[in-house]
Amino acid sequence: MDQNRRGARASYVALTIFLAVWIFMPSTVRRFNREAFTEFQAPGLHLVSKSRDLARFWELKSRSSEEMALAGRDLARVNAALELKLASLDDVRRENTRLREITRYTVPADYMSVVARVATRDSSSWWNRIVIRKGRNDGIRPGAPVIFGNSVVGRVTAVHLTTSEVDLVTSPGFRCTAFLEGDDQNSIVLINGLAGNSLRTPQARISVIPNDYSTGTLQSPKAFTTGMGGVFPSRLVLGTVDLDSKATKPGSSFKEGRLNPSRELYNLQEVSVLVPLHQNPGEALLQGDQFQ
């Protein structure tokens, strides 16, 4: 009888120890080895991504000289058009500087642009991420916006020595505010990624759209960043708006819609990371947040 009681007590002790280990050990172990495992994987990702670039290089190199001449001619035309545009932009820049001097306008947070190649992509119902081949060594910090041209790609969520993880606009963890094209009242809407999109192009949700907003004559109005919150500069394109009547609850004073990203996010080869020269509130919020 005593032995049975002792055995039962021992099993409770074992269960308690097991539960304590189950609760406390994973976070401790993971905090300790997450960085180690990521750095262990980083050379592999670099190697694969660089071999992909090399294969592309040799593929281009094997093109005939006729093809290259045609491509060169097209590029010369594009160059000529861009030179004209550059000259007009120079005028705009001078005008901008003059107006800023007149109004004594203080320039918002400055950014340092870091161009990075995409190493790998990963997505599930709960995250849409890419890994880029630039990290802490290149000055990238968590929370920095990631763009391609004037379109938002996402936001840096984790930074390692030579790689960084970027949460895409369509990732459920992504949130930002936006203005809609064609909205004269400049109402602020909310954008956040959508979970559970299988076998479909990932999308984001647009909420808090005023009921009186209509796309009017615009076929696919765009959503732009507001510049509020200090993470994204203003007037970057987030994507095109698709008003979804089914998603709007009857009697609600707001509409909901879907955001189609302006770029094919899973075809990107290269992105720019805008690293703020000064720490912004978004970065501060990200520090220590493992899921963001």
Next chain:
Amino acid sequence: MGWAWLIMLLATYPWLLGADLASDVLARGGFVVFISGVCIVAPCRRLRPIQAIPFAACVGFLFEARRPIPDGVLAFTLVAISIFLTANKPLLRNAPGLLRGAIISNTLACIAWAAATALALSTTEAPSSNSALTHFALQVALAALIGAALYIPISLVQNYAMDRIGVPPAADTP
């Protein structure tokens, strides 16, 4: 022999990296090529529990390192599966048993990480339940298929590595 688990991890790593690259291809559809559960079956047949456990934990943590999933869920699930498998080696005594083990282990591990991630992240983002459930079911089915398809090539490499480092062969009728 003490480092057998680490050598096995190095031998398995190319498969894990390959799965990450395949996930890259499937990223547009929102799927992950999940092989962590398959990778632990062949080693569990031959390694001792003390070697199989760190191996399973490391395979789990390698998957978790790049993904925003709750701490240790996959690693501990794989450890639990490896404890069960090393304690019940007769279940893995023949080829059908091993294949069944690979499918079940991969499916269970996949369910564990998908469910844990859903529970952890649903506090901040409530998905539309239909699409999330469909996706969950498809991901689990894909994991089972991958388990069946990749078990043999993965186990061939792992068995070769275990032969080279002198791990004793598994008894046919333990």
